[in-house]
Amino acid sequence: MQAMIIEALSWIFIISGAIFLLIGAIGIIRFPDFWSRLHALSVCDSAGMILLVLGMMLQAGLSFITIKLAIIGVFLFITGPTATHAVANAAFMSGNRPKSYKDDKQEEENA
Amino acid sequence: MIKAILTLLSLAILWVLMSGLFKPLLLILGAVSILITYFFMRRMNKIEDEPITIALKPFKFLGYCIWLLKEIALANWAVTKVILSPRMPIRQNLFSIPHSQQGDMASTIFANSITLTPGTITVETEPGYFLVHALSFSEDDLDALADMDGHVAAIEDQRYFKTPSYQSTHEKVED
Numbered sequence: 658m659q660a661m662i663i664e665a666l667s668w669i670f671i672i673s674g675a676i677f678l679l680i681g682a683i684g685i686i687r688f689p690d691f692w693s694r695l696h697a698l699s700v701c702d703s704a705g706m707i708l709l710v711l712g713m714m715l716q717a718g719l720s721f722i723t724i725k726l727a728i729i730g731v732f733l734f735i736t737g738p739t740a741t742h743a744v745a746n747a748a749f750m751s752g753n754r755p756k757s758y759k760d761d762k763q764e765e766e767n768a
Numbered sequence: 769m770i771k772a773i774l775t776l777l778s779l780a781i782l783w784v785l786m787s788g789l790f791k792p793l794l795l796i797l798g799a800v801s802i803l804i805t806y807f808f809m810r811r812m813n814k815i816e817d818e819p820i821t822i823a824l825k826p827f828k829f830l831g832y833c834i835w836l837l838k839e840i841a842l843a844n845w846a847v848t849k850v851i852l853s854p855r856m857p858i859r860q861n862l863f864s865i866p867h868s869q870q871g872d873m874a875s876t877i878f879a880n881s882i883t884l885t886p887g888t889i890t891v892e893t894e895p896g897y898f899l900v901h902a903l904s905f906s907e908d909d910l911d912a913l914a915d916m917d918g919h920v921a922a923i924e925d926q927r928y929f930k931t932p933s934y935q936s937t938h939e940k941v942e943d
Binding site: 677700735737755 | 785786837841844847848850851856858861862880881884887889890892899901903
């Protein structure tokens with residue numbers, strides 16, 4: 658009974674993590690420009706990663722693999738945002754400026 | 769000396785956790801790789817011998833991690849709604865957020881927390897403030913980020929800093 662609950666829980670985590678990855682991918686396609694696409698990616702990075710690692714940890718049970726997965730999760734937790742920041746900062750440095758919502762409003766008024 | 773033993777011990781524990789194998793050949797290879805790693809660490813210390821102090825309160829830090837996970841879950845839901853809604857209510861904005869942490873470690877944690885929560889990304893760091901890009905900006909975001917700033921400042925251990933803590937500029941504006 659307990660094994661079944663853990664199994665079910667792990668599959669719930671894995672499937673919902675996969676759904677978040679899919680949502681992130683949809684966002685990358687749908688969003689209009691570079692800056693908004695970065696935000697779509699961070700859905701994959703946080704929710705997708707956490708849920709998948711949690712699900713896999715429940716699948717592995719208490720073993721060395723669980724510890725490795727935990728270490729992988731912690732590292733991704735640190736390196737994910739650092740990489741996102743590096744990409745965003747590189748774009749900012751090379752002069753790629755995001756549209757601010759005030760610009761959008763002005764365009765609408767002009768049109 | 770104690771430092772060397774502790775370093776070697778923690779490397780050994782890490783090796784055992786990662787491999788989980790206890791054949792004699794592999795144990796020897798593990799010991800050799802630990803020694804090589806330690807040798808590299810010693811050499812790197814010669815170039816830059818400034819120890820990094822982790823000026824954090826451990827239990828408060830754990831509490832912050834749990835709070836951050838909750839924030840990430842909420843922000844994920846918000847961004848998911850933006851992605852899946854047919855109209856895509858994007859309202860991009862670039863704005864600056866003051867940070868009140870004193871150490872590099874805590875301000876790094878704050879900047880990474882901003883990027884980790886979907887919907888906001890730290891673009892540029894300047895002394896005293898961060899440049900943050902938001903996907904669907906609203907005036908509440910400023911308060912939410914100031915709240916997060918306060919949470920990160922609270923996990924800092926003030927004993928490591930001799931200068932008195934200065935007030936965050938954001939709080940002054942509110943007064």
